[in-house]
Amino acid sequence: MTTTDGSSTDDSATGGSGDDEPSDSRIETAIRDNHPALITYLTAGDPGLDETRRYVEALDRGGADVIELGLPFSEPVAEGPTIQAAITRALEAGTTPEGFFDLVDALDTEAPLVCMTYTNLLMQYGPADSGTDVEPFVERAAEAGLDGLIVPDLPAAEARPLREACDSVGLDLISIVAPTTADERLETLMSTTSGFAYVQARLGTTGARTNVSGATHESLARLDGYDVPTAVGFGVSEPEHAAEIVAGGADGVIVGSALVDLAATSDDPERDLEAKARELKRGAADGLADRELPASPEPERS
Amino acid sequence: MTDSVHSGTSGADDEVTTSDGRFGGYGGQYVPEALVPALSELADAYQRYVIDNEDGFRDELREHLRTFAGRPTPLQRADRLSERYNREIYLKREDLVHGGAHKLNNALGQVLLAKYMGKERVIAETGAGQHGTATAMAAAHLDVPCEIYMGRTDVNRQRPNVYRMRMSGAEVTPVDAGSATLKEAINETMRDWAGSVETTHYAVGSVVGPHPFPAMVRDFQAVIGEELRAQIRDEIGRLPDSVVACAGGGSNTMGTFDAFVDLAERRAADDSRGRSPQEGTEGVALHAVEAGGSRLGVDEETGVAPNSASLSTGTDGVLHGALTKLLQTANGQVVESHSVSAGLDYAGVGPELANLVERGRVTPATVDDRAALEAFHRLSRLEGIIPALESSHALGYIEECLGANSGTSSAGADDDLGEVIIVTVSGRGDKDLETVLEETERRDLEAAPDVEVFDG
Numbered sequence: 001m002t003t004t005d006g007s008s009t010d011d012s013a014t015g016g017s018g019d020d021e022p023s024d025s026r027i028e029t030a031i032r033d034n035h036p037a038l039i040t041y042l043t044a045g046d047p048g049l050d051e052t053r054r055y056v057e058a059l060d061r062g063g064a065d066v067i068e069l070g071l072p073f074s075e076p077v078a079e080g081p082t083i084q085a086a087i088t089r090a091l092e093a094g095t096t097p098e099g100f101f102d103l104v105d106a107l108d109t110e111a112p113l114v115c116m117t118y119t120n121l122l123m124q125y126g127p128a129d130s131g132t133d134v135e136p137f138v139e140r141a142a143e144a145g146l147d148g149l150i151v152p153d154l155p156a157a158e159a160r161p162l163r164e165a166c167d168s169v170g171l172d173l174i175s176i177v178a179p180t181t182a183d184e185r186l187e188t189l190m191s192t193t194s195g196f197a198y199v200q201a202r203l204g205t206t207g208a209r210t211n212v213s214g215a216t217h218e219s220l221a222r223l224d225g226y227d228v229p230t231a232v233g234f235g236v237s238e239p240e241h242a243a244e245i246v247a248g249g250a251d252g253v254i255v256g257s258a259l260v261d262l263a264a265t266s267d268d269p270e271r272d273l274e275a276k277a278r279e280l281k282r283g284a285a286d287g288l289a290d291r292e293l294p295a296s297p298e299p300e301r302s
Numbered sequence: 303m304t305d306s307v308h309s310g311t312s313g314a315d316d317e318v319t320t321s322d323g324r325f326g327g328y329g330g331q332y333v334p335e336a337l338v339p340a341l342s343e344l345a346d347a348y349q350r351y352v353i354d355n356e357d358g359f360r361d362e363l364r365e366h367l368r369t370f371a372g373r374p375t376p377l378q379r380a381d382r383l384s385e386r387y388n389r390e391i392y393l394k395r396e397d398l399v400h401g402g403a404h405k406l407n408n409a410l411g412q413v414l415l416a417k418y419m420g421k422e423r424v425i426a427e428t429g430a431g432q433h434g435t436a437t438a439m440a441a442a443h444l445d446v447p448c449e450i451y452m453g454r455t456d457v458n459r460q461r462p463n464v465y466r467m468r469m470s471g472a473e474v475t476p477v478d479a480g481s482a483t484l485k486e487a488i489n490e491t492m493r494d495w496a497g498s499v500e501t502t503h504y505a506v507g508s509v510v511g512p513h514p515f516p517a518m519v520r521d522f523q524a525v526i527g528e529e530l531r532a533q534i535r536d537e538i539g540r541l542p543d544s545v546v547a548c549a550g551g552g553s554n555t556m557g558t559f560d561a562f563v564d565l566a567e568r569r570a571a572d573d574s575r576g577r578s579p580q581e582g583t584e585g586v587a588l589h590a591v592e593a594g595g596s597r598l599g600v601d602e603e604t605g606v607a608p609n610s611a612s613l614s615t616g617t618d619g620v621l622h623g624a625l626t627k628l629l630q631t632a633n634g635q636v637v638e639s640h641s642v643s644a645g646l647d648y649a650g651v652g653p654e655l656a657n658l659v660e661r662g663r664v665t666p667a668t669v670d671d672r673a674a675l676e677a678f679h680r681l682s683r684l685e686g687i688i689p690a691l692e693s694s695h696a697l698g699y700i701e702e703c704l705g706a707n708s709g710t711s712s713a714g715a716d717d718d719l720g721e722v723i724i725v726t727v728s729g730r731g732d733k734d735l736e737t738v739l740e741e742t743e744r745r746d747l748e749a750a751p752d753v754e755v756f757d758g
Contacts, residue, residue: 074605074635075485075621077492078334084479096633119332120620124634132618132625153620155338158330178336180499185338203336204497 025172026112026147027195030065031229036246036284037065039196039231040277041116041256042263043086044069045095049103055263058270060109062277065252066196067109068150071100071117078152080207082257086264097125097137104144112147114174114195119154122162138165148172148195156188163192174198177223179215186222196229196252201236201245208257209235212244220249239283246287253284323513326660328627328653331512332620333492340499345514347419352411352521359418366410370443371400373407373525377533377724382684387704390722392542394530396554396729397689401436403729404526404554409436409505411522413444416503423498424448426505427491429456429484430644431463432690432729433507438472449473451491453482456644462733481638484648488622508551509652512623516652523557530724531561531583543720544587547728548695549613549666550646552655554728555590562586563663587665587718590655591699593641594668602631610639612651613659613666621650627659642671642741643691645729665718672745673698678731678738679747690729691737697725 024032031037040059044052056067072090076083104113126136141149148171154162156175166173172195179202181189190197199220202213216232223230232245233254242253259273266272323329323345331341351359367373375395383391396404409426416424424446428434434450441448450467454476457464467474479486488511495504506515509523527545534542545562549555562583595609607629609615616627621636629637629649639649658664669677674691677698682688689697703719731738 074480074637075489077489077622078496080493088480091635118620120630120636121634123619124630124632128632152334153332153623155331155333155335157338158332176335178334178338180336180339182339189335200336202497203499205493 025170025195027066027114027172028229030112031196031231031252034065035251036288037229037231037252038063038242038277038281038284039066039068039233039252039254040064040259041068041070041233041254043083043090043260044071044100044103045090045093046086046260046263047089048093049095049099051263051269053103053107054270055273056107056109058274059259059277060111062274063281064111064277066114067111068114068116068254068256069100069104071097071115071121073118073121075120076118078205080205080257082208082261083206086260089264097121101140101144104146107145113145114148114150114172115141115146116150116152119151119158122151134162135165138162138169138171142169142171146171148174150174150176150198152176156185156192166194176200177219179203179219190223190226190228193228196231197223197226198254199223199230199232199250201232201234204234206234206257208237208261212236212241216245217248220245224249239279239286242280242283243287243290246284247290249291253280255280323517325516325654325657328625328656328660329513329516330625330653331623332625333512333623334496336496337492337499337512340495341512341514343419344503344518347415348514348518351415351418352518357418359414363411363414366414366443367407367525371406371410372398374529374533375399377530377537379537380685383681383700386684387700389704389719390538391700392534392537392722392724393685393687394526394558394724394726396526397687397693397727398730401432401439402732403432403436403690404523404557404726405432405436405507405729406440407525407557408507408519408522408553409433409440410443412503412505412518413437413440413446413448416505417444417446419503421501421503422447423502424505425491425494425498425502426450426507427484427487428452428463428507429487429647430733431456431460431467432645432733434472434474435463435466435470437505437507438467438470441472442470449475449494451475451477451487451494453477453484453487455482456484456487459737460644460733483638485636485638492622508553509556509654510551510622510624510626510650516624516654519553520556520560520652520654523553524560526554526557526726527559527561530558530726534722534724538722540722541583541586542722542724543585544589544718544722545724545726546589546591546696546699546719547726548646548692549590549592549651549655550610550643550648550692551650552590552652554692554726555655556652558726559588559590559658559664562588563658565661565663587720588658588663589665589667589699589719590659591695592666592668593643593646593674593695594670595640595642596671598668600629600631600637605631605635605637606640607637607649608640609668610641610646610648611668612639612649613655614668616651624650624653626650626653627656642674642737643695643734645690645692646695667699669695669698669702671741672747673702675738675741675745675747677701678734679742682731687727688731689727690731691734693727693729694731696728700725
C-alpha cells in the first residue's frame with residue numbers, strides 16, 4: 001500500500017485490530033492531513049468524459065481532499081433524482097467502464113480518487129469467462145490509479161469477495177453506515193471499513209437538502225471513539241451544513257448532488273465548481289474552529 | 303453459475319454460502335446498508351409467523367384466502383384441448399382468484415404479515431397493475447394504507463388497473479425514470495422503502511428481490527401447487543407427467559412448481575415447516591415458459607432486449623437485490639425487456655428459479671408474442687376461458703410441442719410432457735382485451751375473432 005509520507009506499508013485494510021500501528025491509506029492520510037476534509041462526488045461521463053476530467057481538476061484546485069467518481073449503472077437504487085438524472089445523461093453519452101478507467105488513467109489530481117458504483121458492474125467487468133468475479137474490475141481500478149471503492153448495494157454480508165480482492169491490491173473499500181445500522185452491525189462495519197466510514201446522514205436516497213438532519217448528530221455521537229475517520233454525506237449542500245457537521249464531530253463532509261446540479265446548470269462549471277469547493281472547504285474549517293472553542297456549547301443533538 | 307460465485311461468496315472450503323437466502327449461488331441481499339436491518343426484521347417475522355404459525359398467522363391467512371380470495375381454485379379438465387392434442391390436459395384456474403390473477407395469494411399474505419409486524423403502511427411496485435391491484439384490494443380488505451409505484455408507460459397502457467387500485471383507496475404514484483416500466487417502479491419503491499423502512503412494509507410482487515422475499519413470496523404462492531397436486535390425485539389417482547407455467551419474475555411459476563421440487567436442501571426446509579414430504583415428485587417434468595417477444599437476444603447498441611427470456615438467454619448478475627439471471631449488456635447495464643404481455647416484461651427472474659434451471663430440475667422454454675396471441679384466442683374459443691396474455695405463453699407452449707404444426711422445433715420436447723399435463727392459467731385476460739385486439743389486427747392472425755360489429 002502506498003503512503004504519502006513513505007512510512008511502513010502495513011495493511012491498513014484490516015481495520016487496525018492488531019497491536020501494530022497500521023499505516024494509513026492514501027485516502028485516510030488525505031483526510032487526516034487536511035482535516036476536516038472535503039469529499040466531492042461527480043458522475044463520470046455527465047455530460048461527457050472530457051468534461052468530467054476538467055470538472056475533477058477544478059474540484060482538485062478548489063481544495064477537494066478526496067474525489068468520488070460515479071461509474072454510471074442503469075439501476076441506481078441508492079440515488080435521488082439529481083444523480084439519477086446525471087447517470088441517465090452519462091449512459092446516454094455512451095459512458096462505459098473502459099472509458100471510465102481511461103479517464104482515471106488520464107487524471108492527475110492531488111486528491112485520491114474513489115470509484116462509486118454498483119455490484120453488477122463490478123461483476124460483469126473482465127473477460128466473458130470470468131463470470132461474476134470481481135477481481136478483474138479491482139485489478140483494473142488499482143492499475144488506473146484509483147484508491148478506493150464505494151458500492152452502495154453491497155452490504156457487509158455480501159462484501160467479502162470484494163474486500164479480499166481490494167485488500168490484495170491495496171484499494172480501500174469504504175463502508176456506508178446508515179441511521180438504521182445498530183450496535184453489532186456498527187461494530188462490524190467500523191472495524192472492516194478502510195479509508196473512512198461513509199456516514200449516511202439520513203434515511204432515503206442521495207440529494208441536496210436544506211438542513212442537516214437530527215439523525216446526523218445521533219450518528220456522529222454513536223461513532224465517537226472509533227479510530228477510522230468519519231465523513232458525512234446524503235443531503236449536504238452548503239458551507240453551513242459542512243460547518244455544522246464538522247462541529248458535530250465528523251472528520252469530513254461528502255457533497256454530491258449539489259455539485260452535480262451545479263455542473264449541469266452553470267454557464268462556467270469549472271469556475272463555479274472550484275469556487276463551490278473552496279466555500280465548502282471553508283465551511284468545514286469553520287466547523288472545526290467552532291468545535292475547538294472551549295466555551296462553545298454542545299451542538300444540538302436531537 | 304460459475305463455481306467462483308460459490309467459493310467467492312463463502313469461505314474457501316465450505317460449499318454453502320455464508321450469507322442468508324441463497325439458492326445454490328443465486329439470491330442474497332444486495333441492498334443498501336439502510337435496508338439490511340429491515341430485511342433481518344422481515345426474515346425473523348417470516349420465520350415466526352409464516353413458517354412457525356405464531357399467533358395463528360397461517361390460520362388467519364387461510365381463512366382470508368378462502369372467504370375473500372375464493373380459494374381453492376378448481377383444477378379443470380380442458381376437454382377440447384385434450385381432444386386436440388390427444389393428451390389429458392388440465393387447467394389450474396388461478397384466473398378465478400378474486401382480482402383475476404394468482405397475485406392476490408401473495409398480496410394477502412404480505413399485507414397480513416405487515417399488520418402482524420405492526421407496520422403502518424404498505425408500498426408495492428406494479429408492472430401490468432395486477433400486483434398493484436391485488437395489494438390495493440388486500441390493503442382495503444385488511445384496512446392498511448397503501449401506495450403503489452407504477453411506471454408512467456404502464457400507467458398509460460393499463461388504465462383499468464389504475465382505476466381499480468384507486469377505487470380500492472390506494473395512492474398510485476407514476477414513475478418517470480428510464481423506460482418507465484416495472485424495473486423503474488421497483489427501483490422507486492426501493493427508494494421509498496430506504497426512507498420509510500421503520501414504519502413501512504414493502505410488499506414485493508414476485509419471487510424476486512433480496513432475501514427473504516424470494517422464499518417468502520414462493521411460500522405464499524405455493525398454495526397453487528399444493529392444491530393442484532391434491533386435486534389431480536383425487537381426479538386420476540396419480541401425479542401428472544408434466545406441469546407447465548409461464549415465467550416473468552416467476553411467482554406463479556414457483557407457486558405452481560414448489561409442490562414438485564424435492565431437492566435435499568428443500569426437503570430439510572420443508573421438514574422444519576411441518577410440510578408433508580414431496581416424495582415421488584421427481585418424475586414430474588416442470589416447464590417454465592418465458593416471453594420470447596419478437597425475437598431472442600439483446601441489442602447491445604440500444605440496450606434493449608425484444609423479449610423477456612432471462613432464464614433461457616440471460617447471464618448471471620445482480621438486479622434488485624439478488625444474484626440471478628438477467629438480460630444485460632456485456633458491460634453490465636440492465637436492458638429494457640419487451641413482451642406483448644406486460645406481466646412477463648421483466649429483465650430478471652427469481653433466483654430460486656434460476657437455480658432450478660441450472661440444476662436441470664426446471665426446463666425453460668420461450669414462446670413468442672405471436673404464438674401467445676394465438677393461444678389466447680384458442681383457449682377463449684375452445685374452452686370459453688379468456689386467459690391473461692401471461693398465461694397464454696404457457697398455453698402456446700403446449701401448442702408448439704403438441705399441435706398440428708409442432709415438430710419444427712424442440713423435437714422430443716413433446717415426449718417430456720407425457721400423457722397428463724397441467725397448465726396453470728395464472729390470470730384472466732379481461733385486462734388484455736384492448737392489447738389483444740390491436741396486436742391481432744396488426745398481425746392479421748387467423749384465429750382472430752371478427753369484432754367489426756362496432757363499425758358503422
